[in-house]
Amino acid sequence: MHYQLKPPVKKWSKTIASPCAACVVREKVFCTVLSDPELQEMAQFTVNVSMPAKQTILNEGDTSALLYNVTDGVLKIFKQLPDGRQQITGFLYPGDFLGIAKSKHYAYSAESITDVRLCRFKNAELENMFKKIPKLETWMLDTASNELIQSQDQLLLLGRKTAVERLCSFLLSISTRASLLGAKANNIHLPMGRESIADYLGLTTETISRTFSKLKKSNVIKSTGKGNIEIANMQAIRNLAIGS
Amino acid sequence: MHYQLKPPVKKWSKTIASPCAACVVREKVFCTVLSDPELQEMAQFTVNVSMPAKQTILNEGDTSALLYNVTDGVLKIFKQLPDGRQQITGFLYPGDFLGIAKSKHYAYSAESITDVRLCRFKNAELENMFKKIPKLETWMLDTASNELIQSQDQLLLLGRKTAVERLCSFLLSISTRASLLGAKANNIHLPMGRESIADYLGLTTETISRTFSKLKKSNVIKSTGKGNIEIANMQAIRNLAIGS
DNA sequence: CGAATGATTGACGAATATCAAGCTGCGTGG
DNA sequence: CCACGCAGCTTGATATTCGTCAATCATTCG
Numbered sequence: 136m137h138y139q140l141k142p143p144v145k146k147w148s149k150t151i152a153s154p155c156a157a158c159v160v161r162e163k164v165f166c167t168v169l170s171d172p173e174l175q176e177m178a179q180f181t182v183n184v185s186m187p188a189k190q191t192i193l194n195e196g197d198t199s200a201l202l203y204n205v206t207d208g209v210l211k212i213f214k215q216l217p218d219g220r221q222q223i224t225g226f227l228y229p230g231d232f233l234g235i236a237k238s239k240h241y242a243y244s245a246e247s248i249t250d251v252r253l254c255r256f257k258n259a260e261l262e263n264m265f266k267k268i269p270k271l272e273t274w275m276l277d278t279a280s281n282e283l284i285q286s287q288d289q290l291l292l293l294g295r296k297t298a299v300e301r302l303c304s305f306l307l308s309i310s311t312r313a314s315l316l317g318a319k320a321n322n323i324h325l326p327m328g329r330e331s332i333a334d335y336l337g338l339t340t341e342t343i344s345r346t347f348s349k350l351k352k353s354n355v356i357k358s359t360g361k362g363n364i365e366i367a368n369m370q371a372i373r374n375l376a377i378g379s
Numbered sequence: 380m381h382y383q384l385k386p387p388v389k390k391w392s393k394t395i396a397s398p399c400a401a402c403v404v405r406e407k408v409f410c411t412v413l414s415d416p417e418l419q420e421m422a423q424f425t426v427n428v429s430m431p432a433k434q435t436i437l438n439e440g441d442t443s444a445l446l447y448n449v450t451d452g453v454l455k456i457f458k459q460l461p462d463g464r465q466q467i468t469g470f471l472y473p474g475d476f477l478g479i480a481k482s483k484h485y486a487y488s489a490e491s492i493t494d495v496r497l498c499r500f501k502n503a504e505l506e507n508m509f510k511k512i513p514k515l516e517t518w519m520l521d522t523a524s525n526e527l528i529q530s531q532d533q534l535l536l537l538g539r540k541t542a543v544e545r546l547c548s549f550l551l552s553i554s555t556r557a558s559l560l561g562a563k564a565n566n567i568h569l570p571m572g573r574e575s576i577a578d579y580l581g582l583t584t585e586t587i588s589r590t591f592s593k594l595k596k597s598n599v600i601k602s603t604g605k606g607n608i609e610i611a612n613m614q615a616i617r618n619l620a621i622g623s
Numbered sequence: 624c625g626a627a628t629g630a631t632t633g634a635c636g637a638a639t640a641t642c643a644a645g646c647t648g649c650g651t652g653g
Numbered sequence: 654c655c656a657c658g659c660a661g662c663t664t665g666a667t668a669t670t671c672g673t674c675a676a677t678c679a680t681t682c683g
Binding site for chain 3: 328329330340341343344345347348
């Protein structure tokens with residue numbers, strides 16, 4: 136299989152003792168609370184891993200010995216029923232944490248959507264760092280709280296929203312996320328296919344496709360090339376997302 | 380309005396410095412990690428509150444100045460859409476924590492289902508305790524991690540399960556919870572009405588009712604008085620819950 | 624260029640929602 | 654103590670949304 140990773144955004148010079156010091160997502164992951172010496176200690180435990188698209192990264196139920204920070208690319212985390220029905224519970228982007236802290240087994244499976252780069256470390260070593268550096272745990276609790284809040288928005292979406300409301304909510308959340316990273320809120324990129332969107336929103340690919348068509352026909356969004364969408368009417372999509 | 384709370388399970392004697400020392404849910408809430416002096420300090424910050432059924436306890440979006448531990452009764456936490464559609468994101472029982480740590484605003488509304496008793500304290504004071512007692516934060520992170528895991532099960536349920544699968548999953552989770560507290564796994568009590576179950580499972584009261592009837596007719600469950608259900612065939616309900 | 628994979632569209636069907644009518648049980652008040 | 658009324662539950666008839674099945678189209682990649 137042929138695949139190509141983007142080159143690292145930054146090179147780290149010889150004068151810097153640890154690769155972590157030059158990490159492109161450093162300020163987005165828990166490393167942001169670490170001092171230089173702490174970071175150096177952490178660096179001993181971490182391994183950088185690259186994977187092509189569509190690879191299984193971890194399996195629900197397996198012992199959660201290894202945890203990751205996503206440093207490049209996009210992946211999905213999901214749960215499955217015995218007959219194959221799949222629910223994607225999240226898309227992870229650079230800076231996101233993979234594998235739930237404080238759990239003996241993975242609560243979900245994970246698979247790369249694009250080529251990805253990960254920063255891997257042992258669960259046990261993270262636990263040790265927790266003991267030494269309370270700030271780490273504080274950061275982790277902040278992160279977990281935010282995930283809980285987002286998770287509840289998703290429960291509302293899956294339990295009570297229509298197909299149009301779901302898709303508009305999804306596009307908005309992508310837009311919001313992108314604009315937090317400094318991108319334009321109106322032009323969004325969807326690295327995942329229709330099936331992944333469907334499995335995230337509790338719908339089918341056909342319904343996603345039809346709903347996209349509907350939104351295009353009513354001039355709320357426009358296609359701007361493969362996987363790229365322009366939100367033409369931001370207020371309309373905000374209203375459509377909450378059914379008002 | 381007339382209502383009646385059960386009497387407190389324990390009285391605390393004069394020789395015990397703090398009411399927390401005799402708290403009936405002490406070993407289920409974060410107080411379990413506190414030493415006696417720490418507990419005494421905590422006790423200064425807490426107020427016991429009683430509320431009748433069907434009272435609003437907190438509103439989504441409000442500043443989260445006050446947090447609670449549930450000490451008696453059952454309540455629901457939920458989110459709403461502008462047109463009134465409601466998604467219940469959880470039922471809280473004695474020992475559960477109400478209000479998300481590390482958030483400026485409540486992420487959900489809360490309303491009592493039965494008469495309830497709560498242990499109330501200021502968010503700011505909990506934050507102070509976090510700083511003094513790192514174990515508290517560890518406990519809270521453990522709890523948040525568990526909630527995240529349960530939340531993902533619920534995403535799978537809402538996104539991908541049928542009505543029968545949803546109701547059986549719900550009954551099973553109640554059963555599991557009850558048996559952890561020492562009750563029989565086969566006899567479960569549902570303090571909430573059909574509408575609450577519907578709003579929790581992303582269905583309507585009518586569908587809940589019909590699905591209950593179906594399960595009764597097929598001898599998977601039996602009614603044993605108002606709000607009481609006997610699981611007659613545990614294995615059947617386990618299979619029905621995951622569609623296999 | 625052709626095969627494969629993913630996206631779109633159409634026709635139809637199934638699951639669940641909606642609307643409507645009773646039913647049940649319980650608290651209240653005579 | 655019984656009858657009434659109300660709220661919640663159940664059941665039936667019908668409507669709607671979304672899923673399923675199938676065909677076509679588009680895009681990529683060898």
